[in-house]
Amino acid sequence: xxxxxxxxxxxxxxxxxxxxxxxxxxxxxxxxxxxxxxxxxxxxxxxxxxxxxxxxxxxxxxxxxxxxxxxxxxxxxxxxxxxxxxxxxxxxxxxxxxxxxxxxxxxxxxxxxxxxxxxxxxxxxxxxxxxxxxxxxxxxxxxxxxxxxxxxxxxxxxxxxxxxxxxxxxxxxxxxxxxxxxxxxxxxxxxxxxxxxxxxxxxxxxxxxxxxxxxxxxxxxxxxxxxxxxxxxxxxxxxxxxxxxxxxxxxxxxxxxxxxxxxxxxxxxxxxxxxxxxxxxxxxxxxxx
Numbered sequence: 001x002x003x004x005x006x007x008x009x010x011x012x013x014x015x016x017x018x019x020x021x022x023x024x025x026x027x028x029x030x031x032x033x034x035x036x037x038x039x040x041x042x043x044x045x046x047x048x049x050x051x052x053x054x055x056x057x058x059x060x061x062x063x064x065x066x067x068x069x070x071x072x073x074x075x076x077x078x079x080x081x082x083x084x085x086x087x088x089x090x091x092x093x094x095x096x097x098x099x100x101x102x103x104x105x106x107x108x109x110x111x112x113x114x115x116x117x118x119x120x121x122x123x124x125x126x127x128x129x130x131x132x133x134x135x136x137x138x139x140x141x142x143x144x145x146x147x148x149x150x151x152x153x154x155x156x157x158x159x160x161x162x163x164x165x166x167x168x169x170x171x172x173x174x175x176x177x178x179x180x181x182x183x184x185x186x187x188x189x190x191x192x193x194x195x196x197x198x199x200x201x202x203x204x205x206x207x208x209x210x211x212x213x214x215x216x217x218x219x220x221x222x223x224x225x226x227x228x229x230x231x232x233x234x235x236x237x238x239x240x241x242x243x244x245x246x247x248x249x250x251x252x253x254x255x256x257x258x259x260x261x262x263x264x265x266x267x268x269x270x271x272x273x274x275x276x277x278x279x280x281x282x283x284x285x286x287x288x289x
Contacts (some may be wrong), residue, residue, distance in 0.1 A: 004215070005045045006261045017247055031208040032199050033109040036102065039216035047219065048138030049101075056100045056133060060089045061223065064232035083226050084255060084282055091156065094251055095126030095211055098220035100211050103130035113137040117167065120151030125210035127160030138162040140205075141169065141195045144187035166272040167192040174198050212248025221254030229258055239270055246274040246283060 004011065019279050026038045036234035039047060068081040086094035088166050106114055115134055118124030124140040131138035133195045140162050147154060147166035157164050167187045168175035174194035178185050186189070188215075193210075200208035210217060232238055242259050244252035 006264045008264070010025060010145035022263045028031055031197065033105045033111060033207060035105045035109070036216050039219060040214060042215075045281055049223075053101050053104050057097075057223070058070045058097075062227045062231070063224070065089050065228055065235070066237070082228075082232070082235070082237070082239070084224055086224065086251075089126075090130050091122065091125040093122045093126065094221060094224060094254060096125050096130060097223055097254065098217045098250065099123070099126035099209075099210065100133065101220045102217075103134045103136055105129070106207050106209075107134040107136060109207075110137060110205045113139060113203070113251060114207055115141070115196045115199045115213070116209045117140040117141045117143075117189060117196045118146075118157075118211075119143050119189045119192075121150050121157065123163065124157045124164065125156045125160070126152060126211065128157040129159035131162070132160045139196075139199065141167040141190055141192040142165055143192050144185065147187075150159065159174075165195075167195050169195060171195070172198045212250040217250050218253035222257045224254035225256060225258035228255060229262075238268065241271045241273060243273045246276045247280075 007042065010271050015021065016023040016027050024239055025034070025037045025041070028040065032040075052173075064085050065082055066085055068083055072079065072081050072148065086097075087095045103114065107202060114131055116124065116125060116127050118127075119142075124142055128138045136159070136200070138161060140157055142154065142164050144166040147164070156162050165171060168178040168185050168191050170176055172178065172195040178187075197208055200206050213217075239259065242256050244255045246252040256272050259268070259270050259273060263270050274283055
């Protein structure tokens with residue numbers, strides 16, 4: 001499901017970071033397969049899920065919608081509280097919903113290797129898993145602080161065949177530049193992204209993959225909300241409020257976008273709440289540029 005057709009006015013186009021002009025497919029081609037680029041700019045309301053992706057989803061989808069009766073009792077509330085549990089996926093998060101789709105589209109375009117970044121490791125795990133299913137090499141730059149703190153997540157990526165490098169590293173110009181200024185840098189997601197993008201841009205057989213933020217990623221995640229709507233119908237209920245945690249946006253978009261489409265169409269009056277970490281409040285304190 002694509003959200004763009006439901007908006008009353010089109011969104012402004014993303015800008016090329018170098019020229020600050022609207023970015024087009026040619027700007028994205030070194031990093032992404034063309035099918036994902038087309039999804040990124042699509043104005044179609046629906047895009048079919050390919051059968052190979054559907055077959056992989058069958059291993060854990062549909063995910064359960066659970067009524068939190070214990071929480072209702074503890075709060076003493078008359079409200080019905082439901083939560084959609086994505087932890088039943090092979091890697092324990094919602095991330096494979098897009099990792100599998102991205103690996104598939106890269107496979108049919110002939111990509112030999114996908115490079116990405118990861119912070120805590122959920123996205124790196126999901127992409128390593130997806131790449132293994134489609135016979136693609138996975139290269140993950142993991143924020144160094146997390147690389148040191150989370151050895152088991154690193155092991156998960158390696159179990160699925162992913163190559164994991166702590167970032168910043170000596171493998172890229174971006175990494176070497178950071179280390180020259182701070183040899184003990186703990187790294188950051190921005191640094192890891194810079195390393196991954198550099199590797200993809202410099203190798204014709206390698207593409208870059210992102211686990212949040214981009215339109216096609218958010219679209220892949222809307223399978224969560226689509227399922228939730230049908231499950232709510234089975235429970236003879238419809239949400240007055242939809243709440244989701246927001247970092248890069250894929251989790252929030254996944255659960256909320258299908259419900260938002262109903263509200264934009266004038267069918268419902270649901271309220272939507274994004275919950276973000278106080279340490280990095282991009283929505284409430286960030287600057288829109």
